[in-house]
Amino acid sequence: MNMTDTCTGVPPLEGTVKRGGSLADFIWFRCGGPAEWLVRPTDVEDLSQFLSQLDPAISVLAVGVGSNLIVRDGGVRGVVVRLPKSFAEITIEEGNRVRAGGAAMGITVASKARDAGIAGLEFLRGIPGTAGGAVRMNAGAYGREAQDILVEATLVMRDGTVEVWPLERFEYSYRHSAVPAGAIIVEALFEGVPGDPETIGAEMERIAAEREASQPLRSRTGGSTFKNPPGGKAWQLVDAAGCRGLTIGGAQVSEKHTNFLLNIGGATAADIEALGDEVRRRVFEHSGVELEWEIQRVGDAE
Ligand SMILES: Cc1cc2nc3c(=O)[nH]c(=O)nc-3n(C[C@H](O)[C@H](O)[C@H](O)COP(=O)(O)OP(=O)(O)OC[C@H]3O[C@@H](n4cnc5c(N)ncnc54)[C@H](O)[C@@H]3O)c2cc1C
DSSP states (O other): OOOOOOTTTBBBOOSSSEEEETTTTSSTOOOOOOOEEEEEEEEHHHHHHHHHHTTTTTEEESSOOTTTEEEOTTTEEEEEEEGGGOOOOOOEEETEEEETTOOOOHHHHHHHHTTTTTTTTTTGGGGBHHHHEEEEEEETTTEEEEHEEEEEEEEEETTSSSSEEGGGGGGTTTBBOOOOTOEEEEEEEEEOOOOOOHHHHHHHHHHHHHHHHHTTHHHOOOOBBBBBOOSHHHHHHHHHOOTTEEEETTTOOOOOOOEEEEEOSSOOOHHHHHHHHHHHHHHHHHHOEEEEEEEESSSSSO
Protein backbone atom coordinates (compact mmCIF):
# COMPACT_ATOMS: atom_id res chain seq x y z
CA MET A 1 0.00 0.00 0.00
CA ASN A 2 1.50 3.33 -1.01
CA MET A 3 -0.95 5.90 0.23
CA THR A 4 -4.21 5.96 2.10
CA ASP A 5 -6.39 8.92 2.84
CA THR A 6 -9.13 7.88 5.17
CA CYS A 7 -10.15 11.51 5.88
CA THR A 8 -11.48 11.93 2.37
CA GLY A 9 -12.90 8.44 1.92
CA VAL A 10 -10.30 7.23 -0.56
CA PRO A 11 -9.64 3.61 0.38
CA PRO A 12 -6.28 1.84 0.43
CA LEU A 13 -4.71 0.48 -2.74
CA GLU A 14 -1.79 -1.85 -3.57
CA GLY A 15 -0.89 0.44 -6.43
CA THR A 16 -0.45 4.21 -6.28
CA VAL A 17 -2.79 7.07 -5.43
CA LYS A 18 -1.63 10.61 -6.12
CA ARG A 19 -3.54 13.63 -4.93
CA GLY A 20 -3.55 16.34 -7.61
CA GLY A 21 -1.87 13.96 -10.08
CA SER A 22 -1.05 15.70 -13.37
CA LEU A 23 -2.97 14.64 -16.48
CA ALA A 24 -1.33 17.31 -18.66
CA ASP A 25 1.92 15.35 -18.28
CA PHE A 26 0.68 12.61 -20.57
CA ILE A 27 -2.53 13.49 -22.41
CA TRP A 28 -1.96 14.36 -26.07
CA PHE A 29 -2.92 18.06 -25.77
CA ARG A 30 -0.45 18.43 -22.86
CA CYS A 31 -2.69 20.90 -21.04
CA GLY A 32 -5.58 21.04 -18.59
CA GLY A 33 -5.93 20.59 -14.85
CA PRO A 34 -4.99 17.67 -12.57
CA ALA A 35 -6.97 14.74 -11.23
CA GLU A 36 -8.17 15.17 -7.66
CA TRP A 37 -6.96 11.60 -7.16
CA LEU A 38 -4.90 9.81 -9.81
CA VAL A 39 -5.15 6.08 -9.16
CA ARG A 40 -2.96 3.36 -10.69
CA PRO A 41 -4.01 -0.11 -9.48
CA THR A 42 -1.65 -3.07 -9.72
CA ASP A 43 -4.18 -5.60 -11.00
CA VAL A 44 -7.89 -6.28 -11.47
CA GLU A 45 -8.32 -7.48 -7.89
CA ASP A 46 -6.71 -4.29 -6.55
CA LEU A 47 -8.95 -2.07 -8.71
CA SER A 48 -12.04 -4.05 -7.82
CA GLN A 49 -11.32 -3.86 -4.06
CA PHE A 50 -10.60 -0.15 -4.29
CA LEU A 51 -13.80 0.69 -6.16
CA SER A 52 -15.95 -1.48 -3.91
CA GLN A 53 -14.74 0.52 -0.90
CA LEU A 54 -14.82 3.95 -2.55
CA ASP A 55 -17.63 6.26 -1.41
CA PRO A 56 -20.31 5.93 -4.14
CA ALA A 57 -20.64 9.73 -4.18
CA ILE A 58 -17.10 10.07 -5.60
CA SER A 59 -17.01 10.05 -9.41
CA VAL A 60 -14.62 7.80 -11.30
CA LEU A 61 -13.16 8.40 -14.76
CA ALA A 62 -10.95 6.05 -16.79
CA VAL A 63 -8.25 7.52 -18.99
CA GLY A 64 -6.00 5.83 -21.50
CA VAL A 65 -3.32 8.02 -23.05
CA GLY A 66 -5.69 10.94 -23.59
CA SER A 67 -5.56 10.88 -27.39
CA ASN A 68 -9.25 11.79 -27.43
CA LEU A 69 -9.50 14.05 -24.40
CA ILE A 70 -9.77 17.71 -23.49
CA VAL A 71 -9.24 17.97 -19.73
CA ARG A 72 -10.62 21.31 -18.60
CA ASP A 73 -8.30 23.66 -16.69
CA GLY A 74 -9.96 23.22 -13.29
CA GLY A 75 -9.11 19.51 -13.36
CA VAL A 76 -11.19 16.41 -12.75
CA ARG A 77 -12.98 15.98 -9.45
CA GLY A 78 -12.93 12.55 -7.86
CA VAL A 79 -10.88 9.56 -8.97
CA VAL A 80 -9.16 9.20 -12.34
CA VAL A 81 -7.99 5.66 -13.07
CA ARG A 82 -5.00 5.25 -15.37
CA LEU A 83 -4.11 1.61 -15.89
CA PRO A 84 -0.35 1.00 -15.57
CA LYS A 85 1.91 -1.29 -17.64
CA SER A 86 0.80 -4.35 -15.67
CA PHE A 87 -2.48 -4.05 -17.63
CA ALA A 88 -0.73 -3.95 -21.01
CA GLU A 89 -0.08 -7.65 -21.54
CA ILE A 90 -1.03 -9.15 -24.91
CA THR A 91 -1.45 -12.88 -25.55
CA ILE A 92 -2.37 -14.85 -28.65
CA GLU A 93 -5.11 -17.44 -28.28
CA GLU A 94 -6.54 -20.14 -30.48
CA GLY A 95 -9.00 -19.15 -33.19
CA ASN A 96 -7.06 -16.07 -34.39
CA ARG A 97 -7.74 -14.31 -31.12
CA VAL A 98 -5.73 -11.63 -29.34
CA ARG A 99 -6.27 -10.92 -25.66
CA ALA A 100 -5.09 -7.44 -24.70
CA GLY A 101 -4.94 -5.65 -21.37
CA GLY A 102 -6.83 -2.37 -21.22
CA ALA A 103 -3.59 -0.36 -21.21
CA ALA A 104 -2.06 -2.11 -24.26
CA MET A 105 -1.47 0.33 -27.11
CA GLY A 106 -3.31 -0.25 -30.40
CA ILE A 107 -0.07 -0.33 -32.38
CA THR A 108 1.32 -3.10 -30.13
CA VAL A 109 -1.90 -5.13 -30.43
CA ALA A 110 -1.75 -4.82 -34.24
CA SER A 111 1.95 -5.78 -34.28
CA LYS A 112 1.43 -8.89 -32.11
CA ALA A 113 -1.47 -9.93 -34.33
CA ARG A 114 0.74 -9.48 -37.42
CA ASP A 115 3.53 -11.59 -35.91
CA ALA A 116 1.00 -14.35 -35.17
CA GLY A 117 -0.42 -14.20 -38.72
CA ILE A 118 -3.74 -12.70 -37.65
CA ALA A 119 -5.26 -10.22 -40.12
CA GLY A 120 -8.06 -7.71 -39.59
CA LEU A 121 -6.53 -5.71 -36.72
CA GLU A 122 -4.26 -3.59 -38.94
CA PHE A 123 -6.39 -0.47 -38.51
CA LEU A 124 -5.38 -0.28 -34.84
CA ARG A 125 -1.92 0.70 -36.14
CA GLY A 126 -3.32 4.14 -36.96
CA ILE A 127 -5.15 4.84 -33.71
CA PRO A 128 -2.78 6.18 -31.05
CA GLY A 129 -4.72 5.02 -27.99
CA THR A 130 -5.11 2.06 -25.65
CA ALA A 131 -7.22 -1.07 -26.14
CA GLY A 132 -9.53 0.18 -23.35
CA GLY A 133 -9.98 3.54 -25.07
CA ALA A 134 -10.62 1.86 -28.44
CA VAL A 135 -13.28 -0.44 -26.97
CA ARG A 136 -14.97 2.45 -25.15
CA MET A 137 -14.88 4.79 -28.18
CA ASN A 138 -15.57 2.14 -30.86
CA ALA A 139 -12.43 3.57 -32.43
CA GLY A 140 -12.09 2.98 -36.13
CA ALA A 141 -10.32 3.80 -39.36
CA TYR A 142 -10.16 2.53 -42.92
CA GLY A 143 -13.66 1.09 -42.81
CA ARG A 144 -13.17 -0.97 -39.64
CA GLU A 145 -14.09 -0.26 -36.03
CA ALA A 146 -13.51 -1.90 -32.66
CA GLN A 147 -16.92 -3.56 -32.94
CA ASP A 148 -15.71 -5.52 -36.00
CA ILE A 149 -12.97 -7.29 -34.05
CA LEU A 150 -14.26 -7.41 -30.46
CA VAL A 151 -15.43 -10.73 -29.02
CA GLU A 152 -15.82 -9.64 -25.39
CA ALA A 153 -14.25 -7.36 -22.81
CA THR A 154 -13.78 -7.40 -19.05
CA LEU A 155 -15.01 -4.38 -17.10
CA VAL A 156 -14.58 -3.39 -13.48
CA MET A 157 -17.80 -1.57 -12.71
CA ARG A 158 -18.03 1.53 -10.51
CA ASP A 159 -19.10 -0.62 -7.54
CA GLY A 160 -16.08 -2.91 -7.96
CA THR A 161 -17.87 -5.88 -9.51
CA VAL A 162 -16.10 -7.54 -12.42
CA GLU A 163 -18.18 -8.26 -15.52
CA VAL A 164 -17.40 -9.87 -18.86
CA TRP A 165 -19.40 -8.17 -21.59
CA PRO A 166 -20.01 -9.91 -24.92
CA LEU A 167 -19.92 -7.68 -28.02
CA GLU A 168 -23.72 -7.20 -28.15
CA ARG A 169 -23.78 -5.56 -24.74
CA PHE A 170 -21.77 -2.60 -25.96
CA GLU A 171 -24.65 -1.45 -28.22
CA TYR A 172 -22.11 0.12 -30.50
CA SER A 173 -22.73 3.00 -32.85
CA TYR A 174 -20.35 5.53 -34.42
CA ARG A 175 -17.70 6.34 -31.75
CA HIS A 176 -20.16 5.39 -29.04
CA SER A 177 -20.71 2.48 -26.65
CA ALA A 178 -22.96 1.64 -23.72
CA VAL A 179 -20.03 1.50 -21.27
CA PRO A 180 -21.38 3.36 -18.22
CA ALA A 181 -19.63 6.26 -16.51
CA GLY A 182 -17.15 5.00 -13.94
CA ALA A 183 -16.62 1.55 -15.49
CA ILE A 184 -13.06 0.58 -16.41
CA ILE A 185 -12.29 -1.75 -19.34
CA VAL A 186 -9.41 -3.87 -18.09
CA GLU A 187 -9.14 -6.43 -20.89
CA ALA A 188 -10.41 -7.03 -24.42
CA LEU A 189 -10.56 -10.16 -26.54
CA PHE A 190 -10.24 -9.43 -30.25
CA GLU A 191 -10.61 -11.80 -33.18
CA GLY A 192 -9.19 -11.62 -36.68
CA VAL A 193 -8.75 -14.04 -39.59
CA PRO A 194 -5.70 -16.00 -40.73
CA GLY A 195 -3.29 -13.88 -42.77
CA ASP A 196 0.25 -13.64 -44.06
CA PRO A 197 2.48 -11.60 -41.70
CA GLU A 198 4.21 -9.90 -44.63
CA THR A 199 0.96 -8.78 -46.21
CA ILE A 200 -0.38 -7.63 -42.83
CA GLY A 201 2.88 -5.76 -42.17
CA ALA A 202 2.69 -4.05 -45.57
CA GLU A 203 -0.87 -2.90 -44.85
CA MET A 204 0.23 -1.53 -41.45
CA GLU A 205 3.05 0.39 -43.12
CA ARG A 206 0.64 1.78 -45.71
CA ILE A 207 -1.65 2.97 -42.90
CA ALA A 208 1.28 4.56 -41.04
CA ALA A 209 2.48 6.39 -44.16
CA GLU A 210 -0.99 7.62 -45.03
CA ARG A 211 -1.51 8.92 -41.49
CA GLU A 212 1.83 10.68 -41.50
CA ALA A 213 0.91 12.43 -44.75
CA SER A 214 -2.57 13.54 -43.69
CA GLN A 215 -2.61 14.08 -39.91
CA PRO A 216 -0.64 16.30 -37.49
CA LEU A 217 0.77 13.24 -35.68
CA ARG A 218 3.70 15.07 -34.16
CA SER A 219 1.62 17.86 -32.65
CA ARG A 220 -0.18 18.28 -29.37
CA THR A 221 -3.66 17.34 -30.52
CA GLY A 222 -6.67 15.26 -29.59
CA GLY A 223 -7.56 13.44 -32.81
CA SER A 224 -10.75 14.13 -34.77
CA THR A 225 -12.53 16.99 -33.04
CA PHE A 226 -16.01 16.50 -34.49
CA LYS A 227 -18.00 13.47 -35.60
CA ASN A 228 -18.63 13.26 -39.32
CA PRO A 229 -22.26 14.28 -39.81
CA PRO A 230 -24.49 11.86 -41.77
CA GLY A 231 -23.41 11.93 -45.41
CA GLY A 232 -20.66 14.50 -44.84
CA LYS A 233 -17.12 15.07 -43.67
CA ALA A 234 -16.49 17.31 -40.68
CA TRP A 235 -13.13 18.53 -42.09
CA GLN A 236 -14.75 19.70 -45.33
CA LEU A 237 -17.41 21.70 -43.45
CA VAL A 238 -14.75 23.27 -41.22
CA ASP A 239 -12.64 24.14 -44.24
CA ALA A 240 -15.59 25.54 -46.21
CA ALA A 241 -16.46 27.76 -43.23
CA GLY A 242 -13.00 29.34 -43.52
CA CYS A 243 -11.63 27.93 -40.26
CA ARG A 244 -8.34 26.45 -41.54
CA GLY A 245 -5.60 27.91 -39.33
CA LEU A 246 -8.09 29.80 -37.12
CA THR A 247 -6.45 30.59 -33.77
CA ILE A 248 -7.65 31.40 -30.24
CA GLY A 249 -4.88 31.91 -27.67
CA GLY A 250 -2.47 28.98 -28.08
CA ALA A 251 -5.04 26.83 -29.89
CA GLN A 252 -5.23 26.49 -33.65
CA VAL A 253 -7.25 24.60 -36.26
CA SER A 254 -4.66 22.42 -38.00
CA GLU A 255 -3.61 23.57 -41.47
CA LYS A 256 -2.84 19.94 -42.34
CA HIS A 257 -6.21 18.44 -41.35
CA THR A 258 -9.02 20.82 -40.44
CA ASN A 259 -10.79 18.38 -38.11
CA PHE A 260 -7.79 18.51 -35.74
CA LEU A 261 -7.22 21.23 -33.14
CA LEU A 262 -3.68 21.88 -31.95
CA ASN A 263 -1.97 23.25 -28.89
CA ILE A 264 0.66 25.32 -30.72
CA GLY A 265 2.22 26.51 -27.46
CA GLY A 266 0.80 27.53 -24.12
CA ALA A 267 -2.82 26.76 -24.97
CA THR A 268 -5.20 26.32 -22.09
CA ALA A 269 -8.00 23.78 -22.32
CA ALA A 270 -10.32 26.81 -22.36
CA ASP A 271 -8.58 28.09 -25.54
CA ILE A 272 -9.04 24.71 -27.22
CA GLU A 273 -12.67 24.34 -26.20
CA ALA A 274 -13.46 27.96 -27.18
CA LEU A 275 -11.86 27.36 -30.57
CA GLY A 276 -13.95 24.21 -31.07
CA ASP A 277 -17.12 26.12 -30.15
CA GLU A 278 -16.19 28.96 -32.51
CA VAL A 279 -15.67 26.45 -35.32
CA ARG A 280 -19.08 24.90 -34.58
CA ARG A 281 -20.66 28.38 -34.68
CA ARG A 282 -19.03 29.27 -38.00
CA VAL A 283 -19.89 25.93 -39.59
CA PHE A 284 -23.52 26.28 -38.52
CA GLU A 285 -23.64 29.82 -39.91
CA HIS A 286 -22.08 28.71 -43.18
CA SER A 287 -23.78 25.38 -43.85
CA GLY A 288 -26.54 24.95 -41.27
CA VAL A 289 -24.88 21.77 -39.93
CA GLU A 290 -24.50 21.41 -36.15
CA LEU A 291 -21.21 19.60 -35.63
CA GLU A 292 -21.10 17.23 -32.67
CA TRP A 293 -17.95 16.93 -30.54
CA GLU A 294 -16.14 13.60 -30.94
CA ILE A 295 -13.37 14.52 -28.49
CA GLN A 296 -14.44 13.81 -24.93
CA ARG A 297 -14.38 16.95 -22.74
CA VAL A 298 -13.98 16.21 -19.04
CA GLY A 299 -13.45 18.09 -15.79
CA ASP A 300 -14.33 21.58 -14.61
CA ALA A 301 -13.53 24.96 -16.09
CA GLU A 302 -11.19 27.09 -13.99
C1 LIG B 1 -3.28 11.79 -34.19
C2 LIG B 1 -4.55 11.10 -33.78
C3 LIG B 1 -5.21 10.28 -34.69
C4 LIG B 1 -6.41 9.64 -34.32
N1 LIG B 1 -7.06 8.84 -35.22
C5 LIG B 1 -8.20 8.21 -34.87
C6 LIG B 1 -8.89 7.35 -35.80
O1 LIG B 1 -8.49 7.18 -36.93
N2 LIG B 1 -10.01 6.74 -35.38
C7 LIG B 1 -10.51 6.91 -34.11
O2 LIG B 1 -11.53 6.30 -33.79
N3 LIG B 1 -9.86 7.70 -33.22
C8 LIG B 1 -8.73 8.34 -33.57
N4 LIG B 1 -8.10 9.16 -32.66
C9 LIG B 1 -8.70 9.36 -31.32
C10 LIG B 1 -8.20 8.40 -30.25
O3 LIG B 1 -6.93 7.89 -30.57
C11 LIG B 1 -9.18 7.27 -30.02
O4 LIG B 1 -10.44 7.73 -29.61
C12 LIG B 1 -8.65 6.28 -28.96
O5 LIG B 1 -9.49 5.15 -28.94
C13 LIG B 1 -8.59 6.89 -27.57
O6 LIG B 1 -7.84 6.04 -26.76
P1 LIG B 1 -7.15 6.51 -25.41
O7 LIG B 1 -6.66 5.30 -24.75
O8 LIG B 1 -6.17 7.59 -25.67
O9 LIG B 1 -8.41 7.08 -24.63
P2 LIG B 1 -8.57 8.50 -23.89
O10 LIG B 1 -8.41 9.58 -24.89
O11 LIG B 1 -7.70 8.53 -22.70
O12 LIG B 1 -10.10 8.42 -23.44
C14 LIG B 1 -11.12 8.47 -24.43
C15 LIG B 1 -12.43 8.00 -23.79
O13 LIG B 1 -12.32 6.62 -23.49
C16 LIG B 1 -12.50 6.41 -22.09
N5 LIG B 1 -11.53 5.37 -21.70
C17 LIG B 1 -10.19 5.33 -21.93
N6 LIG B 1 -9.66 4.20 -21.43
C18 LIG B 1 -10.68 3.51 -20.87
C19 LIG B 1 -10.79 2.27 -20.17
N7 LIG B 1 -9.72 1.49 -19.93
N8 LIG B 1 -12.00 1.89 -19.71
C20 LIG B 1 -13.11 2.67 -19.90
N9 LIG B 1 -13.08 3.83 -20.56
C21 LIG B 1 -11.89 4.25 -21.03
C22 LIG B 1 -12.23 7.75 -21.42
O14 LIG B 1 -12.95 7.89 -20.20
C23 LIG B 1 -12.77 8.70 -22.48
O15 LIG B 1 -14.17 8.80 -22.39
C24 LIG B 1 -6.92 9.81 -33.01
C25 LIG B 1 -6.22 10.61 -32.09
C26 LIG B 1 -5.05 11.26 -32.47
C27 LIG B 1 -4.33 12.11 -31.45
